[in-house]
Every structure is written in C-alpha cells, then in structure tokens.
Amino acid sequence: MLSRTADSLYWMGRYTERAGNIARGMQVALRMAGLGESLGADPDGPEDEWHSLLVAAGAEPGFREHHQAVTGEAVIRWLALDPRNGASIANCIEAARGNGRAVRTALTVDMWEALNDTWREMRLLAPTATEPDRLPGFLDWVRARAHLFNGAAADTMLRDEGWLFVHLGVMLERADNTARLLDSKHRALSGPDSEGAVAYAQWQALLRSVSALRSFQWLYHTRLRPDLVAELLVMRQELPRSLISCHARVQRVLEGIATATGGRRGDPQRIAGEIQDRLTRGHMPDILAEGLHDWLTAQIDRNIELGHAIHALYLDR
Known part of the structure; x- marks a missing residue:
C-alpha cells in the first residue's frame, strides 16, 4: 500500500473518532455546567467544566490565542464550529471526508456514504448547531455519525x-x-x-x-x-x-x-x-x-x- 493511501486512511479514522469524542465531552460539560451552581462549584475556578473540556480536547492553547476569557458560549463555538480551530467538530468532519475522498476506491460504499452524508448534513446543520435549544440534538447527531462510520468500517471493510x-x-x-x-x-x-x-x-x-x-x-x-x-x-x-x-x-x-x-x-x-x-x-x-x-x-x-x-x-x- 502506498504511504499516502495509508496516511489518508489513518487520519480518516482519527478525525472521525475525534469528532465523536469532542461531542461526548461537550455533552458532559453541558450537564455539569447546569449542575455546578446547585452543587456549590466555583464557576470561575480553574476546574470549571469549560476549562476542563478545553484541556481534555487539547484545544486550550489555540483558544487562548483568540479569546481572553473562558465562557461556555465561546468554548462551545470554538469546539463545534470555529474555522480557526483545526480540531473543531466541523473541521474534523471536513478533514475526515477529505481524507476519505482521496482514497475513495479503498473504502466500501457504506463507509463512503457514512462520511459523505455526514459532511453534507454538517453543512446544513452548522448555521444553527450551537443555538441552546439545538445543541443537545446536534451533539447526539455527531456521536451517532461517528458510531455509524465505525460500524460501517467494522462490518464491511476487508x-x-x-x-x-x-x-x-x-x-x-x-x-x-x-x-x-x-x-x-x-x-x-x-x-x-x-x-x-x-x-x-x-x-x-x-x-x-x-x-x-x-x-x-x-x-x-x-x-x-x-x-x-x-x-x-x-x-x-x-x-x-x-x-x-x-x-x-x-x-x-x-x-x-x-x-x-x-x-x-x-x-x-x-x-x-x-x-x-x-x-x-x-x-x-x-x-x-x-x-x-x-x-x-x-x-x-x-x-x-x-x-x-x-x-x-x-x-x-
């Protein structure tokens, strides 16, 4: 196998998994942020859920370059959609699909459809994905799409x-x-x-x-x-x-x-x-x-x- 083909397949797997992982972390941060006040947590402390999420995603250095304060709204936008964040959910989906397209003939039909449909739907969802009433559904969708890709690969790939x-x-x-x-x-x-x-x-x-x-x-x-x-x-x-x-x-x-x-x-x-x-x-x-x-x-x-x-x-x- 050519190294460039192996590279595209490897990063296709990594980026798809990363998108799902970021969505998982955001779901938990949303839940904990809602519980924080009732549990007596310090919303401005170093272990604030949004700060922890940035650390877990490895996204804090880039975030600090563009934002002075850690707020829920800023972190959500940065991790979900911000084009300046190469590891945002949107950019991970874009990168996974780009790598898949480069090695289209190495993929099964089910794998390619999972990637391409996710990319197309992401473009439609992006304008309103981080609105408070739509964000939980969007994160569920990202996790489901990561599961779909992994399942397609596990079930259909040689x-x-x-x-x-x-x-x-x-x-x-x-x-x-x-x-x-x-x-x-x-x-x-x-x-x-x-x-x-x-x-x-x-x-x-x-x-x-x-x-x-x-x-x-x-x-x-x-x-x-x-x-x-x-x-x-x-x-x-x-x-x-x-x-x-x-x-x-x-x-x-x-x-x-x-x-x-x-x-x-x-x-x-x-x-x-x-x-x-x-x-x-x-x-x-x-x-x-x-x-x-x-x-x-x-x-x-x-x-x-x-x-x-x-x-x-x-x-x-």
Whole structure:
C-alpha cells in the first residue's frame, strides 16, 4: 500500500473518532455546567467544566490565542464550529471526508456514504448547531455519525492493510482522548478535591463521557470511588475505551501492519510494547500515591511519541 493511501486512511479514522469524542465531552460539560451552581462549584475556578473540556480536547492553547476569557458560549463555538480551530467538530468532519475522498476506491460504499452524508448534513446543520435549544440534538447527531462510520468500517471493510490503518487511527485517538479526559479531572480523582458532592458529580461525568457509568456499576457493585473510576479507565481490559484495552489493540494492529508490509518493524512496535508493559505492570494505588497527573502526562507524551514513530516508519515515505 502506498504511504499516502495509508496516511489518508489513518487520519480518516482519527478525525472521525475525534469528532465523536469532542461531542461526548461537550455533552458532559453541558450537564455539569447546569449542575455546578446547585452543587456549590466555583464557576470561575480553574476546574470549571469549560476549562476542563478545553484541556481534555487539547484545544486550550489555540483558544487562548483568540479569546481572553473562558465562557461556555465561546468554548462551545470554538469546539463545534470555529474555522480557526483545526480540531473543531466541523473541521474534523471536513478533514475526515477529505481524507476519505482521496482514497475513495479503498473504502466500501457504506463507509463512503457514512462520511459523505455526514459532511453534507454538517453543512446544513452548522448555521444553527450551537443555538441552546439545538445543541443537545446536534451533539447526539455527531456521536451517532461517528458510531455509524465505525460500524460501517467494522462490518464491511476487508481485513487488509487498509482496515489496519483505519483501526490504528481510531484506537490511537481513543487512547489519547481517555488519557486527556482523566488528566482534566485528576483533581477530582486524587488529592484534596476528591471528596464531596462536586467531586462525585465529576466522577459521574467522567464515566458518562466514555459511556462507562453502567459498566462501572456492573463490574464493581459499589458506589463511585475515585480509585475505582481511575482503575476502570486505565487498567480494566473489559472496557473498550480504557487505556489498556485501546493500547492492546494498537499493539496488535501494529504487528499486523508489520506482517502485511513484509516484516517492517521499528520504533512503533517498540514504543507500543513499552506502553502496554507499563499499563500491564501498573497498580492504581501506586499511581495515585505517586501522582495521577504526572503519570497521565507521561502517558500522553508517549502517545504523541508513538504517533510520530508511526508517521516516520509507515506514513511519511
């Protein structure tokens, strides 16, 4: 497979997953913003939901370049539609469709229709998408479209190199999102801010953002606890969006790509193996004792390093 084809498939998967993840985060921020006042949260504090959302989306630096204050209206516009934000939902959908169009013959009919229909509908929805009465429906629509694309790929794509690069992009993006979400809430999971009604609501919000609240109840059969929330999202293989689950699939896909490319292995396989070994050998009590924020920051940096290594070996030629 040509590297430019692999690159388009990889980024098509990443951008589609990113759009859905941003919509998930915005849904939770809307819910928490509505609860904040009744729970006694400081709307101007550093852990304000809108600020946390910017951090989780990796969008704070760009936002600060164009806005002086963090407000719900500004963050919603920036993350949903702002053309200056390359990672806005609208731009992610545009980029996913552009990459898909570049490799149209490598996609199934169902995959292309999912991408192209989403792009066309997005253009129609954009003028009113962030209006207060339309925003919840718009975010539901974005999540549904991401599910539709992933389902179309899983159900109709040949399990060849093309599938491997699409799946690699989705899994790496998902792992990065889970790590960033956890990091944005680390004060509610460890330290002096991890007790009380506000923290409890934030644990719930964090689980809802990865569709894991019911999974927590099924696995643990107890009330929410910060150590168990962190353990679920980091170390439980059963949860599809946990770090260990996502990186296990990244590692398997990279081995598949190496086999499909005549044994081309290198830094991606090494880094993926080191990440998975770190996750497998980790113990949540030790991580919380040493500092969840520092541990997650190192994890995010390794995700970025892995992405660069994948590009260098497979996508930049």
